[in-house]
Amino acid sequence: MDTLLQAAKCMILSICPRLRQNAISLSFCHECSQERPLVMMMSYKGVIEMKDGIPKKAMGINLVLYNYTHPSSEACNVFNSFMASSFAINLPVITEKEAKKLFKKHSNLTLISASSFKSTGFSKGKHRVVEKPCISLLCLHKGFIPLGEEEFPKQINGFDVDVQEGYCSFGTGRSIDFGGHIRRARGINTPGNGSIGGFVDLSDGLVGLITCAHVVFSSDELLIPNSEMHNFVLGKGTDLNVEFFDKNQHNFQVCGTIVNKCFPLSSKNNSVDAALIKLDPTVNEFEFPVTDQLYSAGFDPNKSPIFTGEVVNVPDPDPVFKVISKITDKSDSVVKYGSKTRFTIGNLYFNGAHIRFVDDTGNLPDNTVAVMCNQIEIQSLPHGTFFEPGDSGAFVFCINPDKTLSCLGMAIGSTTKGSCFVTPMTRILILLVFLIY
Template identity: 35%
Template sequence: MLRSTESYISDKDHLNTICDEFGVGSTKVSEVCKEICTNLKSRSEEILKVWPAYRRSNPYRIVFVVITKSAVTSKKDVNIFEDFEVLLRGKTEKNVENKQVINHEVDSLTRIDLSQMEKLRTVIKDHSKTLREQHSNITMISASPFKSRGFMKGKHTLERKDCVVLYVHVKGLIPVQETCFPDVLDGFPVDVREAVIQLYAGGQPSDRHDQLKMGCAIGPQDRKCTGTLGGFVDIAEHGLCAITCAHVVIEEDNLKSKVLKETICFQPSIEYSNSKRCGKVVNHCFSTRSEEKSLDVAVIKLDKERSPVSGQFPDISKKDLIKAGFDENQTLQFTSGKVYDSSDIKENRDSRLIKYGASSRLRIGEFRFLGADIAKGPLMYSGNIELILDNLMQIYDIEGCGPFAEKGDSGSLVFSVSNSDSELTAVGMLLGGDDGFSVATPICDALYGIGCAAPCNLKCFDMETNRKEGMLYVRNVKF
């Protein structure tokens, strides 16, 4: 329903007249656009958000970006009948530019060398806060060895040039009262691409494991949400605990609260008949725009009867083992508790990465960058909390091996596989991703954030005990 108030601007010509008189960046235009956005959003429950923008090529005309729950093709589908220029975009929709760049990086075997990676990491760290404050549409900041050109004009080319990449949901539209992105940051060119970082909570269930294992599906007692149980860690105050992502087990409204609401966790999630309590959340760290700490991690104190007895994972198919480079008869496990810090991750960047998630199970990926910054996650469309995370690992999918992670994999540990003896070393905890790549928190950042002292490590399981239970240690990895 249109508002009956005379102040509501209901046609493009009237809006253009105001823009010409006061300027697109004026307070007057901002106020008018705010009222229009509120009105348009009220038209349909399918609409999640509406924001006004302008094009760099035409800074005097307004385009309203309408974010919807799913893709729609016409304004009429969401009851918008005015002649305003409207761009409709589903909440996870984006163009294929970034996926094409990723494919070319992988196919051409092109990577950023370590010295340049460290420089780019510093640039992102130095500028990310200011960029987020000045540009509300940024979803992620990372780096690439290729500068993408001409995609929006149908003349897509790639130039071999290390660059900072600013990711947005909708490329080519600048929010009203904001300026264009910088072309250069500390000598590095800036590229702009589309990406929507999705947190990987959700997905398929796993069987109940009375003795918990890394990679089990878990969830809270008060909502249907599935994530992955990450690693185990001994904490003096609580004893044996498990870690996962805070967004998996804590309701969105409570994520930023300093007072921890009692949350009981179940494995698997409560919507399944074989669900059983496995512990309760005793600590969490979750970053918001107002905080400097940049983490998404929760600590679950495990019920004694659900305590793990080995470093084994749930069942893995022979097909997945082969795809990940292992022999089909091997049993994968993580017994050492060994972790890599940031410098170790970079030094071992040529080692393949694996993870076992509750949804996609065993998958293999390729390390690409350390120092990525998520400025906003999908929470911007589902609530009032903005996700701010930095110093993240960016992991590329490997062609023919499936996506590295999917919904339901949030919280799973990411491991580096030694090329010499196939030993697993934990390097990160998976958060989410987009087409072609995933992002993970470096494991030491997560452990330090929950109070573990350096040098930190995860739970070490006795190899002799595992052998008595008929488990074999993984050897002779094949690539």
């Protein structure tokens, strides 16, 4: 099968050499119809024009084009129907064990979440969004079933399943902006820039900085088992240096060295994507920036918000009653400061989402890599954006009644429907800091 796909890919690229820059991937699928005809799905990014002369068939099989960077608007329409002022606490959930079975069974699946609204009639041009609690599934290309697999279930745990098109991706960016930027030292093949998250006191009296692992590690380095990180760190030395953007010097300066990382390589790491950087003693701690945007969240725009030092205890989804527990004593609004979007406000939406991230070529990794379970889903406010690529690693804070901040977790990525995902800080601290100090 792989040989046929490689041959077809070479044939298409020989006819349309411009597609070499569009990171295409090929797969065999069945159409979701009674006849279930076999097609060859070509996923691409960028723009394909009529003059490119894409063939209608490859090796006698109908060729279907799919631009994975522009999924249909169905998921966004449904998600935006829920602009609530309170955390959705009565949505159905799926356990981590059930989620991993679904990811293994359906290679096209990218997100398992929930919704108060269900989509109907989108493919027939009669789209309606009805109020009905359901299990929400995102997939790469709706209407097509990968060869050898089954359709998605109609119901899970007694709740209807709503399938929409979209995917999740990490939030690494390449833009250079003032304040909050962090990256691996020059010369290392890493994805780009991310955001400075926050700081922790280490047992040796120094300060540690936390950001996402995918921000400061290359793709190959992310595949190193977490259990082997200690020996890897000892052997790399200054190759693990990290730089931050110094606003006073107007350039990047080395600020510390990576000492640990955790990344989803198996079910044993509790779905954490994080890196710990030991800061150089000469580096001053960073303050929460003062910005005009503070006023919209009810803060004094002339003063930095106060972080209490509290880490929010996020309850796990209840596997018996299938509902989410409320995050007690906290506002449903959350804030973050990232290097790309700076200070933004969002709403708590769902605790218990399961994610499989799509890489930059539009491919899904295998079932042991980059699957993150029981993440917190954050919704942007109307006419606002909570998270964009480049914000990975930014800490997300709950707002206390007295306008102080408590740390909820770390932003790791976003979906095409407009939500952001946050890993609870309690998990990050246990796996990244407490277990090595």
